[in-house]
Amino acid sequence: MNEESATDKAVMAATGAALLAAAGRSMNVWSVVFGIAAILLNLLPPTLMASTLLLAASMLVALAQAIFAVRCAFDAALFASFGGNDAHYQCFDQLLFTWGLNPSPTVTRSLQERVAGARRLLRSQLLCLLAQMALFAVGAGIKMAGTVQ
Numbered sequence: 001m002n003e004e005s006a007t008d009k010a011v012m013a014a015t016g017a018a019l020l021a022a023a024g025r026s027m028n029v030w031s032v033v034f035g036i037a038a039i040l041l042n043l044l045p046p047t048l049m050a051s052t053l054l055l056a057a058s059m060l061v062a063l064a065q066a067i068f069a070v071r072c073a074f075d076a077a078l079f080a081s082f083g084g085n086d087a088h089y090q091c092f093d094q095l096l097f098t099w100g101l102n103p104s105p106t107v108t109r110s111l112q113e114r115v116a117g118a119r120r121l122l123r124s125q126l127l128c129l130l131a132q133m134a135l136f137a138v139g140a141g142i143k144m145a146g147t148v149q
Contacts, residue, residue, distance in 0.1 A: 007084075009111050010084035012115060013083045013111060013115075014080070016075075016076070016079045016114075017075075017077070017078075017079035019122070020072045020073070020075055020076035020118055020121075021072075023122055024068075024072035024073055024076065027069065027125050028065070028125075031062050031065045031066065031069070031128070031129050031132055034058065034129075034132055035059055035132070037136065038055040038056075038058045038059050038062075038136055039059065041055055041139070041140055041143055042056070044143070050142050053139075054136075054138050054139030055139040057139075058131075058133075058136040058139060061131045062128075064128045065129050068128060072118065072122055072125060075117075075118045075121065076118075078092065079115075084111060086108075089109075093107070093108045
């Protein structure tokens, strides 16, 4: 396997931090907007069971999205702080083991593996946002159709 230079690792970590911070924060803001809209829409009459359940489901998905947003923000802070320094990541892995959050103190991941994991978190956050938006759209559509009748 090709050994990466310290500069390459630093650039990868900085890019990962910037992407996670910007994209994760942006998705979180949109999720909050849709969550507030779902709450407000649920307060309006008429109360239709289908729309109420769909809007409530969108709020639950917003909570899942928020968890991914926090994890993305945490990873962004780690990448920004640690850069490409492998020793910092190894110390962090040891700390996670000490706290009981990592099963093995000897298993450390490469920076590439960490960035790939962060991309999976970001993708999961996006999927939650898309599901939230779909549930909101259908729930709001049913709610609006109920007010027309």
